[in-house]
Amino acid sequence: MSVRTLEVDGRTITAMADQTIFSAAWDNGIRIPRLCHLGGLPDAAACRLCLVEIEGQKRLQSACTTKVAEDMVVRTDTPALQAHRKLIIELLFAERNHVCSVCVVNGACELQTLAAELGVDHIRMKPQYPKLPVDVSHHRFGIDHNRCILCTRCVRVCDSVEGAHTWDVAGRGRNSLIISDLGEPWGESASCTSCGKCVQVCPTGALFSKGKTVAEMRKDRSFLQYIVTAREKRLWIAERKPR
Amino acid sequence: MNPTAPDLNIPASDEREKLLERAMARHHNSGDALIEILHTAQQLYGYLSRPLLSKMARRLNLPPSHVLGVATFYHLFRFEPPKKHSAIVCLGTACYASGAGQLLAAAQQSASEGEWTLTTGRCVGSCGLAPIAICDGIPLARVKPGDLAAVLGGKHDG
Ligand code: SF4
Ligand code: SF4
Ligand code: FES
Ligand code: FES
Numbered sequence: 001m002s003v004r005t006l007e008v009d010g011r012t013i014t015a016m017a018d019q020t021i022f023s024a025a026w027d028n029g030i031r032i033p034r035l036c037h038l039g040g041l042p043d044a045a046a047c048r049l050c051l052v053e054i055e056g057q058k059r060l061q062s063a064c065t066t067k068v069a070e071d072m073v074v075r076t077d078t079p080a081l082q083a084h085r086k087l088i089i090e091l092l093f094a095e096r097n098h099v100c101s102v103c104v105v106n107g108a109c110e111l112q113t114l115a116a117e118l119g120v121d122h123i124r125m126k127p128q129y130p131k132l133p134v135d136v137s138h139h140r141f142g143i144d145h146n147r148c149i150l151c152t153r154c155v156r157v158c159d160s161v162e163g164a165h166t167w168d169v170a171g172r173g174r175n176s177l178i179i180s181d182l183g184e185p186w187g188e189s190a191s192c193t194s195c196g197k198c199v200q201v202c203p204t205g206a207l208f209s210k211g212k213t214v215a216e217m218r219k220d221r222s223f224l225q226y227i228v229t230a231r232e233k234r235l236w237i238a239e240r241k242p243r
Numbered sequence: 244m245n246p247t248a249p250d251l252n253i254p255a256s257d258e259r260e261k262l263l264e265r266a267m268a269r270h271h272n273s274g275d276a277l278i279e280i281l282h283t284a285q286q287l288y289g290y291l292s293r294p295l296l297s298k299m300a301r302r303l304n305l306p307p308s309h310v311l312g313v314a315t316f317y318h319l320f321r322f323e324p325p326k327k328h329s330a331i332v333c334l335g336t337a338c339y340a341s342g343a344g345q346l347l348a349a350a351q352q353s354a355s356e357g358e359w360t361l362t363t364g365r366c367v368g369s370c371g372l373a374p375i376a377i378c379d380g381i382p383l384a385r386v387k388p389g390d391l392a393a394v395l396g397g398k399h400d401g
Contacts, residue, residue, distance in 0.1 A: 159306070168308035170315040181307045182293050182300075191306065 006072040015068045022050055022063040025076060032076050033085055033114055035203050036151040037064035038221070040228035042160055044152050049085055049114070052076045060084070082118065089115050090123040095174070097129055097146040103205040104217035110203035111149060132177070137187030141199050141209055143178065148206035150176055154198035161227060166192040178206075197223070259287040267302055274305045281314055290321040318362070327358040330395060331377045335366025338374040342388075346374050349388035353396040361395070 002017045008025050015024030023039070025032055036047040043064045051060040055073035063076065075081070092098075092111060100106050132145035152169060155178070159165040166189050170179040180189040199207040200219050208217050230236065266283040270276035280299060285291055291314055300307040314320045332338075332347045347363065354361040359378075369375055372384035376391050383391065 165306035166308060168306065168312035170308075170312050172316050179308050179311060182296055182311050191308075 004068045004070050004072075006068050006070070006074065008074045009076055017068070019068050020064055021052060021061075021066050021068055021072075021074055024068050025063065025074075030076060032063050033118070034064060035110060035114065035149060036153060038153055038157075038201055038224070040161070040224040041153060041156045041201070044156060046150065046152050047088070049088055051081060051084060053078060053081065085114075086118050086120055089118060089120045090125065092149050093120075093123050094125045094127045096132065096148065097127075098204075102214055103147065104208045104212050104214060105205040105219070106215035108215075108218050109205060128174070130174075135186050136210065137185035138189075138192070138194070139187060139210075140194055141186070141196065141207065143186060143207050144205065145177060146206075147204045148178055149204055150178070151203060152178075153201045153203065154178065154207060157197045157201045157224070158192075161224065162193060162195050162197050164191045164193050164195075167198065200224075262287055263299075264302075267299070272302055272304070274303045277303060277305065277310065277313055278317075281310075281320060285320060290324050292322070321360075323360075326360045328379050329360045329362070330354065330379075330391075331362050331364045331367070332391075333365075333367045333369075333373070333375045333377075334363045335370065335373075337366070337370035341373040341385075343374040345388050346376060346386065346391055349392040350376070350395055353392040357395055359395045 003014050004017050004019075005012060005014050006024070007013070008021070008028070008030055011028065011030070013024060013028045015027070019027075020043070022032055022034065022037060026039075032050045032052065034047065034050045036044055037050060045062040045065045048062060050063040052063045052066075053075040054061055054066075055075075060081070063074075089111070093115070098111065100109065100112050103109065106112070130146075132148075134142065134144045134146070136142040150169065155165075155167040155169065158167050166180050166186075167178055170177050170183065180186045181191055186192065196209070199209055200221055200223065202208075202219070205217065263280075263284055267276075267280055270280060277299075280303065281291065284295055284299065288295060296310050296314065297307055299305075300310040303310075315322075330350060332343060332350055334343050334347065338346075350361055364377075367375060367377065367382075369382065369384070372382065374386060376383045376386050378391075378394055383394070
């Protein structure tokens with residue numbers, strides 16, 4: 001596999017030719033904001049938070065799906081990009097209902113953390129507050145569509161890691177909704193194996209374990225790294241860190 | 244796991260079923276032809292019922308949520324049987340600018356219990372007549388919300 005040399009935020013780094021800008025930057029300690037990308041899942045470029053500037057290109061590109069190239073010059077943190085990201089976060093907050101103080105993942109939510117990092121302290125647009133359903137028909141888990149940011153991590157982990165493809169996205173635009181099977185309640189889904197992977201990868205409080213109340217739900221994604229790398233390296237026993 | 248599989252209450256001898264089977268076979272039961280097959284199914288049955296979607300998902304070896312996801316992405320697929328009459332409210336730019344929003348809201352209210360299937364369109368090509376609604380093929384030019392509501396509410400000879 002050939003190596004590429006590129007410049008990210010003024011630093012010269014090397015990466016494998018098939019790496020994305022996001023993962024090359026990550027390997028070098030440069031953290032590009034993201035909500036839909038998760039190492040180990042196929043990428044969907046759904047959230048647009050990882051947009052970066054590439055010299056010589058007019059349009060911004062999503063770092064999670066753009067491959068590195070020789071002599072590429074990338075900027076990940078300009079004032080213009082900061083402004084775009086703030087706007088995206090505000091739009092996400094305005095689109096549904098994110099009252100963190102009563103959320104199961106308060107304090108451990110990726111949306112909340114990113115908003116704090118980017119300095120989003122108010123939203124400039126009118127919140128939509130659509131009255132979306134909360135489905136608690138599953139015996140172990142629940143989904144609150146009001147907290148969903150449509151990142152499709154749940155869809156991708158269920159399809160590509162668990163192999164069940166219970167979830168998908170129905171509708172379009174502001175009417176988009178995550179659905180299980182033919183839109184039946186999750187608890188009645190014939191394809192769900194109740195593995196819980198979707199719950200663990202969800203960046204917000206949209207997918208949660210039952211029995212958790214405000215700020216109690218914490219998500220553990222180490223299984224993903226383990227499953228994905230174990231398949232490649234043929235490691236059948238997890239080397240889990242003691243908890 | 245849910246032991247009760249969705250019930251496929253479509254008679255086996257149904258001619259439409261044979262035609263749908265044939266359409267799927269023509270595409271080698273390939274999921275890549277999903278949209279075309281959904282079209283054929285809607286033409287045959289008038290709308291896409293859950294049992295029908297479930298049957299196609301199984302035959303094409305596609306996850307049911309994927310089939311419903313694709314079908315609901317497109318405006319032209321229906322999931323309820325069409326009613327006796329059909330009304331289209333144009334939501335194109337010219338119509339929208341002349342109040343198609345209020346028109347649609349009024350139409351939605353009166354169509355909900357009546358005999359009209361309400362759909363929306365994107366510029367029907369008669370912007371000079373904006374806002375326009377088309378009821379059973381008859382264009383209603385520069386129509387007022389109240390008048391459209393009256394038509395849809397049944398005070399109309401059909
Ligand atoms: S619990 Fe597992 S099988 Fe069920 S929807 Fe979530 S990821 Fe898919
Ligand atoms: S439920 Fe969670 S993981 Fe799934 S799309 Fe919504 S926010 Fe993303
Ligand atoms: S992380 Fe790249 S678009 Fe979401
Ligand atoms: S916008 Fe309605 S006819 Fe053109």
